[in-house]
Structures are given as C-alpha cells and as structure tokens.
Amino acid sequence: MNRIANPVPSPSEILQKSEGKGSHGWLSYLAPSSTAMLLLLGIFLAVLTFFVAMAFYHEHPKAEIPHELSQRWRLYFLHLFLNFGFGLGKFLERIGVLKDIYLLRAIMDGIPPFKDKRLLIKDLSFEKVKVRIYHPKMSTTGQRRGVLYFHGGVGQFGSIQAYERTCRHLAWKSNSVFVSVGYRLAPEHPYPAQFEDCVTATIHFLRTAQDYGVDPSRIIICGDSSGGTLTAAVAQALVNRRDLPQLRAQILIYPFLQGVDFDLPSYQQNKAVPILLKERTVTFGLRYLNKDVRLAETLDRWSHIPEDLRLKYKKWVSADHIPQEFKARGYQPSPTLPLAEEIFEMLRPLLNPVFSPLLAEDSVIARLPETFILTCEYDVLRDDGLLYKKRLEDHGIKVTWCHLQEGFHGTIFLANWGRPVVFRSGEKGMEKLVNFLRLM
Structure with missing residues (x-):
C-alpha cells in the first residue's frame, strides 16, 4: 500500500532542530497552532x-x-x-x-507483575530453548517435584511473560520447581517447531533435574489449551524412551486434542460462547498449520476424512462416546458429506498425533502416565477432554478429572489477574490443580 508523505518532520529532525531551544524539547519547535493540529x-x-x-x-x-x-x-x-x-x-x-498476531501477543502479555520475594526466578536456556525457572524459597526436606509448563496461544501467541502469574502461583502454592517453556512461535517458526522445542526442553530437564533440586522421578508436564495439546504430544513422544526417567504425570487444561470432528456436542453448544468461539478455533488452527483459512467451512463436516480413516477414528472421536448429560443443552448430528480428495491432502496434517493427540495408536495411549484433565462446560474443547479421558481410562490409565460447571475457555489463565477479570470457576480450577500437584 502506498503511503502518503507526511508533512510533519520526523522525530529525529525535530530533535536535531530543537537543540538549544530549552527544556520543552521538540514541542518548542512547533508553533502553538501546529501542536493543536497534532493533538486534533x-x-x-x-x-x-x-x-x-x-x-x-x-x-x-x-x-x-x-x-x-x-x-x-x-x-x-x-x-x-x-x-x-x-x-x-x-x-x-x-x-x-x-500483523494482527503481533497485537494479540502484546494484549496477552499484558502488564508484568511485581517482583515476588517468595520465589527465586531465573531465565535460562535448555538446549537453545528459552525457559524461566521458579524456585520456591520455603524450606523443604529432600528434592522437590518439577513441573514443565507449556503455555497456550495456538502456537502463535502467548509467552513466558504472559504466563508469569500462572506459574508463580502454582509454583508457590504447590512448593514445586516450575519451568515455563518459551517455545518458538509461528508463523516465524512454522509448526511443528513448537512441539520440537517442548520435547527438547523436557528431555533436558529430565536429564538435569537434580541440578535444580528436583527429583527426576517426580517430573510433571502441564499445559493449557494448545499447551495442553503440546503436553499430550510430548508425553506420547516419550513413552518409548528407556534412556530417560519416566514422567510422573501429565496435566491437560481444557486441551485441543483432535482435528477430526468440529461438530461434537460441545462445538454445537458453545460455538458462540467467549472466549474461544468455534470460528476462532478453526481459523487459528489452520493458521498454525499454515493452511488457507477458507478451508474452515470444510471442517464443519467429515468431508476431509477418507472412508477408511473415518471408520477408524469414530472408535475414538464420536458423539456416541460423550455421556448423555453433556448433550442436554442440545445436540443434532450433522449429515456426512462425500470426501473431497484434494481437501484431504491439504488437511492431512490435522490427523497427525502431534496436532491431534487423541488419534494416537492404542499402543501409545496404554503407556501414558497418570493424568489430570480439566474441562469447562462452556468451552468448545470440552468434548476433546472427555474423549481423551475415556481413551485413557479404557487402557487402565489413572485419570483425575476436574469439570468446571461454570467454566469457560481461558478461565485458569485469568485466575491471577486481579478482581476485574477473575472468575470463581478459575479460582476453583486453580485450587484443584494445586491439590493434584501436592499429591505427586
């Protein structure tokens, strides 16, 4: 877009010409009428x-x-x-x-909190991955548990700074060493760089835990929203690693877990409930994968899934597996459309377990660690959590489930931002998280 030349001098020109004009700086360079015009x-x-x-x-x-x-x-x-x-x-x-993504990053980062005298906080790098470590100052006997936190933001926004309040609160309340992982963001660093960074940071911490006063057998990974996706994917990636300590647990906070069916009951019931509207979920997911957002209309149905995969995935992703109580607010099955082969090829990455951990094979699911899953009633991603809970329990994995009846997507993130934006559901969820961590 061609820009119209600005007749007002640049800041550098004004500063140069205003030297010696007194303490009023560059404003003294302008006539009163010019100052008024700029203000107007x-x-x-x-x-x-x-x-x-x-x-x-x-x-x-x-x-x-x-x-x-x-x-x-x-x-x-x-x-x-x-x-x-x-x-x-x-x-x-x-x-x-x-770009709009940069403004969204700034909004999410917000105003950083004041210093916290209860914690030792230090910025480090784990194999070139930026991390921030929160170490409680309170005395303790023996080594502490360690928690790696993967923030949300659809792989495109969110940061260590944005989740400063969350990690401080959980570290102090649970008396745990917290590691907030500052993985690289898209589109500057295309998917799956985010997953790769989280795996790298987790492996490094598992190998060096004792250097930070952490018991290697008490390491937990945790994340909210797309950070929950990363948590589930990292846990799956490590199940066959015999050269590393096993993860003690995984914590999934209203996670996105599948790109197969965007018409589950929770998507129908909560498609227009803030903060995560259905339209926003699909659009940001496609942007994360660097796909044309106009494909969003296709994802309302099964038309991007071939018949053989459709039958396979319906074992794990289907409204039939959602308890009837969660259909009470309304659910209408949608007709299936014929497969568009070219659409399937474009959207194939949606079916990769790194993006859709719910689609992992049974042999992987059966070896996952103890799990805490938090879901919210008024969240399009509610049913992803319910379906993953069922898959884990079907394979004998111990699951602690916290369902916030008045919860909505993002309520945990807001829980430590002060009264104007704190919701009782977020405070309740935080309490449940801390109680679970204390048992690990």
Whole structure:
C-alpha cells in the first residue's frame, strides 16, 4: 500500500532542530497552532481506529453468554474487550501497519507483575530453548517435584511473560520447581517447531533435574489449551524412551486434542460462547498449520476424512462416546458429506498425533502416565477432554478429572489477574490443580 508523505518532520529532525531551544524539547519547535493540529489529528485517529475496530468486531457472530453463568456480565465485558482487540488487529493488518498476531501477543502479555520475594526466578536456556525457572524459597526436606509448563496461544501467541502469574502461583502454592517453556512461535517458526522445542526442553530437564533440586522421578508436564495439546504430544513422544526417567504425570487444561470432528456436542453448544468461539478455533488452527483459512467451512463436516480413516477414528472421536448429560443443552448430528480428495491432502496434517493427540495408536495411549484433565462446560474443547479421558481410562490409565460447571475457555489463565477479570470457576480450577500437584 502506498503511503502518503507526511508533512510533519520526523522525530529525529525535530530533535536535531530543537537543540538549544530549552527544556520543552521538540514541542518548542512547533508553533502553538501546529501542536493543536497534532493533538486534533491524534484524537481523530484514535476515534477512527475505535469505530473501524468496532466495524470489524460486528463482522463476527454475536456472542452468546449462557444465562446459567453467575458472572455472565463480567464475561460479556471481557468478550467486548477481546473482540475489540481482534477487530483492531485486523484493521491494522489491512492498512499495512502490523500483523494482527503481533497485537494479540502484546494484549496477552499484558502488564508484568511485581517482583515476588517468595520465589527465586531465573531465565535460562535448555538446549537453545528459552525457559524461566521458579524456585520456591520455603524450606523443604529432600528434592522437590518439577513441573514443565507449556503455555497456550495456538502456537502463535502467548509467552513466558504472559504466563508469569500462572506459574508463580502454582509454583508457590504447590512448593514445586516450575519451568515455563518459551517455545518458538509461528508463523516465524512454522509448526511443528513448537512441539520440537517442548520435547527438547523436557528431555533436558529430565536429564538435569537434580541440578535444580528436583527429583527426576517426580517430573510433571502441564499445559493449557494448545499447551495442553503440546503436553499430550510430548508425553506420547516419550513413552518409548528407556534412556530417560519416566514422567510422573501429565496435566491437560481444557486441551485441543483432535482435528477430526468440529461438530461434537460441545462445538454445537458453545460455538458462540467467549472466549474461544468455534470460528476462532478453526481459523487459528489452520493458521498454525499454515493452511488457507477458507478451508474452515470444510471442517464443519467429515468431508476431509477418507472412508477408511473415518471408520477408524469414530472408535475414538464420536458423539456416541460423550455421556448423555453433556448433550442436554442440545445436540443434532450433522449429515456426512462425500470426501473431497484434494481437501484431504491439504488437511492431512490435522490427523497427525502431534496436532491431534487423541488419534494416537492404542499402543501409545496404554503407556501414558497418570493424568489430570480439566474441562469447562462452556468451552468448545470440552468434548476433546472427555474423549481423551475415556481413551485413557479404557487402557487402565489413572485419570483425575476436574469439570468446571461454570467454566469457560481461558478461565485458569485469568485466575491471577486481579478482581476485574477473575472468575470463581478459575479460582476453583486453580485450587484443584494445586491439590493434584501436592499429591505427586
């Protein structure tokens, strides 16, 4: 996009010409009328940005805040704020200022918390993977448990900084050594770089745990949302490693686990419930895999799955395996469309267990460690967690299940951000997580 030349001098020119003009700096270079014009221009651009962002916001389906939620208005205002961010990001990308993903990263990182005197915090690298280690200062006998945390963000946003509050809280409350993994992000680092970094960091920590005062037999991996996907995939990747200590447990917080069926009951019931709308789930998933987002319409049905694989996957991914109580808010099976062969080839990565851990073979599932799964009633990913719970239990894996009846996607992430955005469901989920960790 061609830019119109700006008649206002650049900051460097103004600073050079304003030398010797007193302590007012570059403002003294401008005539009063020029200063007023700049202020008016700034106000105009701010107002224009707001209305354009709201216009993009109204392109999306309206949110549906369930009446059963006791804090529904708080969720509604949070949705307005986030959708304004999405709209502003799209607007800035369309006019060529910056990609929307960079604005979303900045929003998610937020304001960093103050120092925490209860923890020793240090930034390190595990085989070139950035990590931040949280070590409780409280005295303890023997070696502590260790937890690797893989943050959410669909592999494209989220960071160590964004999850600073989460890791601090869990480390202190559970008296555990926490390792927050700063894996590389897409699109700068295409999938599956994120998975590779998490595997690398986990192997390094398993081998060097004692250097950090951690018992190698008490190492847990944990993640929320797409971080839960990474957690499940890493646990599967390590089941056959005999040269490493075995993982003590895995913790999956409202994880994305399959790219086969985007029409399960939870997708139908919660498609417009903030924060993770169905449209947003599919679109960001395709962007993560560097696929055309226009393919999202195809993913509403089974048309991207060949007949032989469809029969295989229905053993693991089917509304038939969802307990009837979770269909009470409504579920209507959708007709199956014929396979479009060229679509299957484009979307084949969706079926890789690294992206869809629920599709791993039985021989892998049967060797996984003890598992904690947290699901939320008002989350499109609820049924992914329920289906994985069933698969694990069918193979004799011990599963601790926490279901937040008033929970929604992201409630755990918000649990330590202060009263305006904290929900009771998030606080309850945090308490359950800490209790599970203390037993490991």
